[in-house]
Amino acid sequence: MEHRIDRIKKQLHAQSYKLTPQREATVRVLLEHEADHLSAEDIYLLVKEKAPEIGLATVYRTLELLSELKIVDKINFGDGVSRYDLRKEGAEHFHHHLVCIECGSVEEIMEDLLGDVEKIIESQWGFQVQDHRLTFHGLCKVCQTATVKST
Amino acid sequence: MEHRIDRIKKQLHAQSYKLTPQREATVRVLLEHEADHLSAEDIYLLVKEKAPEIGLATVYRTLELLSELKIVDKINFGDGVSRYDLRKEGAEHFHHHLVCIECGSVEEIMEDLLGDVEKIIESQWGFQVQDHRLTFHGLCKVCQTATVKST
């Protein structure tokens, strides 16, 4: 944990930003909830537990900053709120998501499944890919069996 | 054009919805701007040109209805607004997008490049895919050459 905080600190310093206590608290919340896909509001509330004096605007600004530095990814699953997701160590690509349309659960896929597809895009469309967002919508394992049962 | 309106009319009727004049006007705007990715507001303004008495809420409701019936796709490129995009005739999958981070242009890709990937998702994660969203962010052809020149 400390190690990752440290790395992020360095990433900030590299662009001459500082890891202020508020920013650190925010990053810690993100680290502690890596599996979730928290909204800005969620993060704000969690940060407030450890640092009650922090302001919502600061959380938003911190998230935006982290987002610009590609430390977190800002994602949007289509329900009016933006969610923020830490990039994994050394991952230079955005990970994929499986969103269940029944229960709303979100699963992450770390593997990069788009290598071939990106090659096609670059050669056939002349588009230089820098990043991608891939989300699948469908039924997760649990809801598949639940659906079968109920019919 | 009339043919496509007709088909959409039938799709609505099949679910016992009617193609009211307001809905038709909205659909016509979508058809006339198929290449664009209009926001609800954009659509509202365009619809207003031909049917000034229409209300914004109606446009929103129509778009939501069309979205539910999978006649249009609601997409989100990360700039706070939802955009609406007609599905192509007979396309049962969501098409992909190439968004240029320099000039903001959006190109569409009709081919389904995810067949193999979806198979992997289903077999390896047990997730039953129903739809997907795939967006690439990067540099379009024009901006690539522009960038080279300016350096």
Next chain:
DNA sequence: ATTACTTTATAATAATTACACTTTATGCTT
């Protein structure tokens, strides 16, 4: 004519951003 849909205009809500002001950190001068 009654019933269920739709639409309209407007108000309400919710997420995000802008603003004016205060606090904190940093560097320079002595």
Next chain:
DNA sequence: AAGCATAAAGTGTAATTATTATAAAGTAAT
């Protein structure tokens, strides 16, 4: 090292923007 100037960051609140809800009125079909 102490004191001051400058810049960066943070705070609470107000403003903005997109979207949704609501109540009243209009349409259309049985």
